[in-house]
Amino acid sequence: MAEYTTKEIRNIALVGHAGAGKTTLVEALLHEAGSIQTPGSVEKGNTVSDADPLEQKHQHSLRSSLVSFDYGGAHINLIDTPGYPDFVGQALSVLPAVDTVAIVINAQAGIQTMTRRLKEWASERKQCRMIIVNHIDAEGVDLEGLLGSIRETFGDECLAVNLPAAGATKVVDCFFNPSGDADFSSVAEAHTRVIDQTVEVDEELMEAYLEKGEVSPEQLHDAFEEALRDGHLVPVCFVSGTARIGVKELLDVFARLMPDPTEGAAPPFVRDTGDSEESVEVTPDPDGHVVAHVFKVHFDPYVGKLGMFRIHQGTVTKDSELFVNQSRKAFKVGHLFKMQGDKHEEIERGVPGELCAVAKVPDIEFDTMLHNFHDEDDVHLKRMNFPMPLAGLAVKPKKRGEEQKLYEAMDKLAQEDPCIRVERAAAANETILRGLGELHLRTALERMEEVYNVSVDTKPPTIPYLETVTRKAEGHHRHKKQTGGAGQFGEVFLRIEPLARGEGFEFANKIVGGVIPNTFIPSVEKGVRQVLDSGAIAGFPLEDVKVELYDGKFHAVDSNEVSFITAGRKAFIDAVSQARPIVLEPIVNIEITIPNESMGDITGDLSSRRGRVSSTDVLSGGMVTIKGQVPLAELSDYQSRLKSMTGGEGSYSMELSHYDPAPANIQKELVSHFKQGED
Numbered sequence: 131m132a133e134y135t136t137k138e139i140r141n142i143a144l145v146g147h148a149g150a151g152k153t154t155l156v157e158a159l160l161h162e163a164g165s166i167q168t169p170g171s172v173e174k175g176n177t178v179s180d181a182d183p184l185e186q187k188h189q190h191s192l193r194s195s196l197v198s199f200d201y202g203g204a205h206i207n208l209i210d211t212p213g214y215p216d217f218v219g220q221a222l223s224v225l226p227a228v229d230t231v232a233i234v235i236n237a238q239a240g241i242q243t244m245t246r247r248l249k250e251w252a253s254e255r256k257q258c259r260m261i262i263v264n265h266i267d268a269e270g271v272d273l274e275g276l277l278g279s280i281r282e283t284f285g286d287e288c289l290a291v292n293l294p295a296a297g298a299t300k301v302v303d304c305f306f307n308p309s310g311d312a313d314f315s316s317v318a319e320a321h322t323r324v325i326d327q328t329v330e331v332d333e334e335l336m337e338a339y340l341e342k343g344e345v346s347p348e349q350l351h352d353a354f355e356e357a358l359r360d361g362h363l364v365p366v367c368f369v370s371g372t373a374r375i376g377v378k379e380l381l382d383v384f385a386r387l388m389p390d391p392t393e394g395a396a397p398p399f400v401r402d403t404g405d406s407e408e409s410v411e412v413t414p415d416p417d418g419h420v421v422a423h424v425f426k427v428h429f430d431p432y433v434g435k436l437g438m439f440r441i442h443q444g445t446v447t448k449d450s451e452l453f454v455n456q457s458r459k460a461f462k463v464g465h466l467f468k469m470q471g472d473k474h475e476e477i478e479r480g481v482p483g484e485l486c487a488v489a490k491v492p493d494i495e496f497d498t499m500l501h502n503f504h505d506e507d508d509v510h511l512k513r514m515n516f517p518m519p520l521a522g523l524a525v526k527p528k529k530r531g532e533e534q535k536l537y538e539a540m541d542k543l544a545q546e547d548p549c550i551r552v553e554r555a556a557a558a559n560e561t562i563l564r565g566l567g568e569l570h571l572r573t574a575l576e577r578m579e580e581v582y583n584v585s586v587d588t589k590p591p592t593i594p595y596l597e598t599v600t601r602k603a604e605g606h607h608r609h610k611k612q613t614g615g616a617g618q619f620g621e622v623f624l625r626i627e628p629l630a631r632g633e634g635f636e637f638a639n640k641i642v643g644g645v646i647p648n649t650f651i652p653s654v655e656k657g658v659r660q661v662l663d664s665g666a667i668a669g670f671p672l673e674d675v676k677v678e679l680y681d682g683k684f685h686a687v688d689s690n691e692v693s694f695i696t697a698g699r700k701a702f703i704d705a706v707s708q709a710r711p712i713v714l715e716p717i718v719n720i721e722i723t724i725p726n727e728s729m730g731d732i733t734g735d736l737s738s739r740r741g742r743v744s745s746t747d748v749l750s751g752g753m754v755t756i757k758g759q760v761p762l763a764e765l766s767d768y769q770s771r772l773k774s775m776t777g778g779e780g781s782y783s784m785e786l787s788h789y790d791p792a793p794a795n796i797q798k799e800l801v802s803h804f805k806q807g808e809d
Contacts, residue, residue, distance in 0.1 A: 134205045136414050137390050139483040141207045141440070143194075144262075145221050145252075146234035147242035148213035151264040153180050153191055155234065155371030156210045162377045163206075165199035179210040181472035184577060192573055193546070194220045194426060196438065196469040196485060202385035207485045213244055215783035216570035219516055219549030222251060223496060226511055227425040227440040227485055229394030230258045230358075237263050237271040241283055243723050243755060243783070249284060255514075256395050258358040258388070260365045261288060262380065266298045267370045273298065274314035280366060289327055290320045291365045291387070292379050301368050301376035306347050306386070327363050331356045347386075355393040391483030397423075397442060398512035410509050412443045414482035419503035420444030420452060422486075423511050427496050427545045430472070430489070431581075435545075437494035438469060438487045444502065446486060447479040452500045454493040456508065461491050496548055517785040519551045519564040520718055520762055523571055524591040526561065532584060536561075539582035543574050550574060555592055562591040567783065568769040593763045595800065596714040596789055597665050597672040597706075602627040605705025608683075609697040620693030622646070622654055622701040623681035626709055629674040631789065635662055636676040646682040650694040654679050657698025666706040668713050668800040677702065713797045714789035716762040722772070724780040726754045731775045739764035759787055763796075 144152045156179050157169040170177035175186030179195035191212035198207045209228060211221035225231060231252035235245055252259050261280060266273055273294055281288050292301045293312035302310040308321035325345065329336040332353040339345050357363035367383055369376035391414045399421070400407040412421050421443040428436045446452070451460040467474040467487040480486040488494070499510050527536045540552045540563060551564040565571045578584045604625050611618040629636065637655050646654070655677075662672045682697070720741070724732055726748070733743050733756065741760035748754050765784070772780040792800070 133479070134200075134481075136392060136416065136481050136483045138203065138205050139207065139390055139481075140204050140230070140384055140388050141209075141228040141391065141394075141483065141485065142230045142232055142384060142388060143209040143211060143221075143224050143228040144232050144234055145211050145244075145248045146213055147236070147239070147244035148190060149239060150213055150234040150236045150245075151371050152210050152213065152234050153177050155262070155264055155369065155377075156197060156208060158371040158374050158377045159208065159381060160197060160199055162374070162381055163199040163201040165197075178471040184573065184580065188573075190214065192217055192220070193428075194224045195471055196426075197471055198468060198485075201381050204385035204390075206381075206384055214569060215244055215247075215781065216565065216567040216573075217547075217549075218244070218247070218566065218783075219547050221248060222514060222516060223548050224425050225252065225255060225257065226397065226423055226514070227438075228257070229391060229483075230260060230388045232260050232262050234262045234264050235276070235280070237265045237273060237276060238268045240276055240749065241279055242749065242753075243721060243781075246283070253361060255398070256359070256361070258394055259361070260367065260383075260388070263366065263368045264371055266294050266301075266368045267373045267375055271298075273368065277366065284364065287327065287362055288364045288366050289324050290315070290368070291324060291383060292367055292376065293317065293320055294368045294376075298368075298370075299375065301379050303379060303382075306382070324363070324365075325350070328353050328357050331360065331362055354387060355389050358389060359393075359395045399442075399509055400512050401508050401510075407512070412509070415443055416445045416481050418443045420446055420450065420501055421509060422446065422452075422500040424494055424496060424498045424500065427494065429542050429546065430474075433474070433489045435492070435494070436467075436469075436474070436487050436489050437491055437498075438485065439500055441480050441482050441484050441486065443482055445479055445481055446500075448476075450502065452502055453504070454491070454500060455498050455510075457493060460502075461493075463488055465489060495545055516548050517566055517783070519549050519566055519570075520594075520716065520784055520786060521567050521571055522553075522562045522564040522591040522594075523575075523588040524555075524560040525563050525575075525586040525588050528585040528587055535582070536578075536584050536586065539578045539584045542582070543577065547574075560591055590766050594716055595668065595670040595792065596716075597667055597670050597711055598631075598674045598714055599626060599628050599672075599706055599709035599711050601710050603705045603709035605701040605703070605708070607697050607700035607704055609693050609700070611693075612688075617685075617688040618690065618693040618696075619683075619685040619688040620650070620653075620690075620697035621683040622679065622694065622697040624658075624698075624701045624705050625678040625680055626702070626705045627676050628709070629676050631674055633674055635659075635673065638676065638678045640678050640680040641682070646679070646684055646694070647689075650684065650689065650691065651679065653691045653694035654682075654698035657695040657700075658702045660695070660699050661702045661706070665804070666703050667711045667804065668797075669804040670713065670800075672706070675706075677705075713792045713800055715792040715796070717759050717787050717790050718762050718765070718784040719787045720758055720760050720765075720782055720784045722756045722780060722782040723749070723753055724756065724772075724776050726752050728776045728780065729754055729756065732756060732772075732780070735771065735775065736760060760784075761790075 160166045161169040194211045209224045291305045295302045304320035308317045329339045399410040399412045401410050422439045422441045424437050424439045426438040448466045450463045544550045553562040608621040743758040745757045
């Protein structure tokens with residue numbers, strides 16, 4: 131593989147709603163660039179990026195996939211991402227690896243739910259954005275109206291750099307060589323809009339433009355990149371991946387207009403300083419210390435665990451020795467790979483901006499940092515906010531003795547997808563697999579069975595309620611046990627008070643005079659934390675409480691760690707019982723996309739589930755989006771209910787909003803059930 135410089139690299143992620151045609155577009159780009167001889171087909175299961183057997187079976191992307199090729203003097207790394215809301219974690223996780231986020235829109239479907247959400251996420255991270263309108267040759271599409279909707283929805287900074295022409299059988303350039311006629315608007319008008327928008331960020335260039343009436347693409351380059359970084363300009367391109375219309379022109383835009391790693395928005399690197407974070411400058415210097423970020427983990431059946439990373443600073447070779455986060459034990463790279471779908475090719479080195487992979491490094495996980503200098507071991511990328519996985523299934527292996535095999539399979543799933551979580555609910559004796567929706571979980575179970583050979587039984591999990599207290603109180607317990615010889619003794623006095631929602635737990639040692647020796651203070655806290663984990667009134671984790679240990683007694687012979695763990699636990703339970711404890715239930719934000727004619731049924735059903743509708747948005751294609759809040763406990767059967775009410779055309783996504791006190795009847799039932807279990 132030819133070597134190249136950082137300035138020649140273009141890192142681009144294709145994101146967008148399911149059905150936008152991202153995978154087919156990747157095939158068209160690979161073919162046009164000469165990387166493959168024949169474009170693959172999603173229907174035939176022979177595309178480069180959808181190489182996973184489950185993707186081929188279901189005919190849609192389930193994971194992000196990296197491909198690369200050379201074109202027009204540029205080396206283009208392209209990441210194809212899934213579009214279903216349930217797999218959004220796979221799309222979001224790769225955003226730190228790229229300099230440009232290309233939002234792909236299906237010209238027939240228009241602006242859909244995931245289109246909006248992914249555009250917002252890229253904007254929040256201040257990444258360069260572009261919009262690709264795909265399937266422009268589809269029957270009955272209104273491309274002029276769609277461009278207007280894009281500008282209305284995402285802002286007037288969305289400007290066409292090419293336009294469809296000759297009945298959408300080709301596209302005409304509106305930037306480099308603005309000539310010819312378009313199907314709507316005019317090439318000259320589109321060109322002027324892009325130039326006007328670009329020169330606004332550079333006063334000298336604006337003066338030259340006003341004086342001469344024109345500036346060359348070469349003069350515009352720096353200002354264009356600045357406009358992209360600032361979100362002042364979002365280029366719009368038209369293409370058809372299936373008919374290969376506008377593919378070459380899109381490649382030209384990638385190679386000539388999209389930023390290289392020295393021009394993209396500076397990645398938000400930070401260093402923790404106790405209660406806050408301070409910004410850290412990391413530059414694409416090939417001679418600097420290595421700073422690299424792991425954006426994807428994949429378990430390959432042949433080479434094992436693969437960690438894919440972007441080099442932000444320094445140069446990595448197969449002889450490099452790197453540390454993972456704050457580890458003091460380095461690993462030797464040995465084999466440095468470039469990925470092409472599920473295939474990998476060994477390379478000699480990776481420069482800043484390159485996307486590489488290493489195999490068989492156990493400590494590598496998603497979001498870890500790789501470095502070769504200990505002064506960099508606490509530097510990390512600012513954490514991304516992923517949707518919280520709330521949909522869940524309690525799972526256990528069908529065959530006895532396969533528990534370990536099940537845990538290993540679920541651990542691999544969680545390492546590969548930041549929106550899959552494995553929980554152990556001790557009170558309910560359940561192992562819970564959580565994801566973003568029914569499709570997400572169903573696919574995970576299918577992967578466990580077909581890839582890891584683990585079959586499971588499932589059932590709905592216990593709802594993740596919480597417990598808390600609502601007023602101040604005190605608690606006391608004296609633990610005394612005499613069994614002949616050395617006994618047990620510990621006495622503890624506690625004060626507790628509620629904290630604001632979401633503040634967690636705080637433990638304060640207010641002991642004076644040595645009434646409890648310092649060696650036993652951690653034991654008291656350990657006893658308190660046992661109650662936090664297992665609950666005090668209904669068996670759910672207890673949160674948002676401050677505990678002060680202010681008095682107690684000990685015995686010079688009989689006091690020990692176990693005594694004060696027991697005393698701390700029971701004193702805390704005593705205090706909680708007097709602090710008006712309540713059960714909190716999770717409330718989720720829900721976004722439902724349905725046919726317009728189903729809106730009445732859906733809003734009525736939400737009301738019956740204690741839900742509140744906050745807004746409705748009319749989409750193109752006769753669809754509408756309903757946003758609101760609903761208790762999670764009311765959504766256990768929602769997928770099947772929604773499917774029934776919309777004839778299979780409805781979809782939804784949800785994320786945690788907050789916790790509210792559960793209704794009195796539900797609290798009473800949960801407390802009663804917990805007490806029966808104790809008896």
